[in-house]
Amino acid sequence: MGNNIEEKSFSLGRLDIVDLYEWHTNNKLIYETYFQRQFVWKDKDKKDLIDTIIKGYPIPAIFICDAKTNYNTLTKTYNVLDGRQRLESIFEFLDNKYDYKGKRFNEMEEEEKKRILNYNIILIQMYIEPNETEKIKEIFKRLNKNAYNLNKMEKQSTQLVEYDYMIIAKIVAGIVQIEKIDDYVDEIKELFLEEDDKLEVDNYDYDADLGANISNEIKSMCKLEKIKYINKILTSDIVFSHYDKQRQIALQYFLNIYACIIKGELINRNLTEKLIIQFSELDKKILEEKLHACDEASKILLKVYDLEIDEFWKNKTSFFTLEILLAENLEKIEYISENEIVKRLNNFQRSNSKEWNEYSEASKQGVNDKKIREQRQTILSKVLFGQ
Known part of the structure; x- marks a missing residue:
């Protein structure tokens, strides 16, 4: 498996929102690079994202790479290279911090909750070591060339x-x-x-x-x-x-x-x-x-x-x-x-x-x-x- 990883620079995977939320609550997702774009979405942007998810339409992939592995607790954390605004918007909604069509997440019908929690998000994992900061910078720069424009x-x-x-x-x-x-x-x-x-x-x-x-x-x-x-x-x-x-x-x-x-x-x-x-x-x-x-x-x-x-x-x-x-x-x-x-x-x-x-x-x-x-x-x- 190690040789396969060395032969490619990234791999595609999928994860349900409920699993990503569990990663979030267990602090498995971090934003280690402080030059990350800051969280800037307005409420309308967040609600549009939830609407997209509920309707089952696709959203852009989330880019991650390994951050560090704790060999004592046998746990791993992942650094989010691109997609922070999408993830934070989703997590805020699940934490009942804003509403969608007049309802917060805890006020939704069970069927609506299932539709959100079971929504599949594409993850692109970059095979980069946590200390390869130059590669992380280069990837971040390229991803942000076409990202949400700076004001x-x-x-x-x-x-x-x-x-x-x-x-x-x-x-x-x-x-x-x-x-x-x-x-x-x-x-x-x-x-x-x-x-x-x-x-x-x-x-x-x-x-x-x-x-x-x-x-x-x-x-x-x-x-x-x-x-x-x-x-x-x-x-x-x-x-x-x-x-x-x-x-x-x-x-x-x-x-x-x-x-x-x-x-x-x-x-x-x-x-x-x-x-x-x-x-x-x-x-x-x-x-x-x-x-x-x-x-x-x-x-x-x-x-x-x-x-x-x-x-x-x-x-x-x-x-x-x-x-x-x-x-x-x-x-x-x-x-x-x-x-x-x-x-x-x-x-x-x-x-x-x-x-x-x-x-x-x-x-x-x-x-x-x-x-x-x-x-x-x-x-x-x-x-x-x-x-």
């Missing part, structure tokens, strides 16, 4: 990951742990930064900076104790949903907020690649000083969020406005308690004044427009500081 933010954050500004943002937003940032950059460069994928930003020479080491200054300013408050907001469910975080929307907000704090003025629309490069070339002391201001503002906001403040102020638009406003007025805010901030914001919302109606409208329309951002900032500055 603009994911592509931008991938292609600019070697620049200090993007590295800071990715650590702060919890995309990667600081301890793994060097390996992360190497993996991303190998997997995605191919010649035909590089962004054209004016005539900037990207190749000149590829392979640059991450400085100790960046690593120092991004230690968790120095960014713990902004990191908590970006990675918790207070402002950003699970979907927001998985699609790196929280990262996009931080990139823009941090840019506004650095420039001392509001920017128009989302941060450009050119500005990301320019900010990366700033003195590290400036980057650290502004990052500290951002974290201090987040510390105040977290205390405000813990109080009886209306949920409106926890939406993404208000977070954007309040974060920048607080970061730019840390000296003034020292004389205003968190309870007073909550009181002023709630009273403003209940006032039904002309200013409130203007702010409410500005929160809904043109959220990336500089003039609208300035309008929101001006109104809230008067509410909090009387100016």
Whole structure:
């Protein structure tokens, strides 16, 4: 049997969903490569998958390879190379985390349950040793060439990951742990930064900076104790949903907020690649000083969020406005308690004044427009500081 395995690089097999679910509950399926695409499907995608399964239509195969064998417990685990989104969607449905046509799995008729649990999924097992990371990377890269397209933010954050500004943002937003940032950059460069994928930003020479080491200054300013408050907001469910975080929307907000704090003025629309490069070339002391201001503002906001403040102020638009406003007025805010901030914001919302109606409208329309951002900032500055 060993010789047969050596003669071929993969084999086809089939497994019922009930068996795959048992693998899942027994932790036999893992996602060892941290450069895996993150779980990004919307509810509609998940429900469409369940619909496909119930109707007996085929779904794409799942690619796996051996992860490791425990010779003491005589158990084996498998690394999922491709198909994580499909598997997680199925497992979430079986765990009653969402419904299909108004019914969760535990509310379905027995016949419907059988149809799902007995559905056969094709497994393609790659014959790769767990330590053959280069082969795993190559397979992953090829599988993902035709996979679910990266959104603009994911592509931008991938292609600019070697620049200090993007590295800071990715650590702060919890995309990667600081301890793994060097390996992360190497993996991303190998997997995605191919010649035909590089962004054209004016005539900037990207190749000149590829392979640059991450400085100790960046690593120092991004230690968790120095960014713990902004990191908590970006990675918790207070402002950003699970979907927001998985699609790196929280990262996009931080990139823009941090840019506004650095420039001392509001920017128009989302941060450009050119500005990301320019900010990366700033003195590290400036980057650290502004990052500290951002974290201090987040510390105040977290205390405000813990109080009886209306949920409106926890939406993404208000977070954007309040974060920048607080970061730019840390000296003034020292004389205003968190309870007073909550009181002023709630009273403003209940006032039904002309200013409130203007702010409410500005929160809904043109959220990336500089003039609208300035309008929101001006109104809230008067509410909090009387100016």
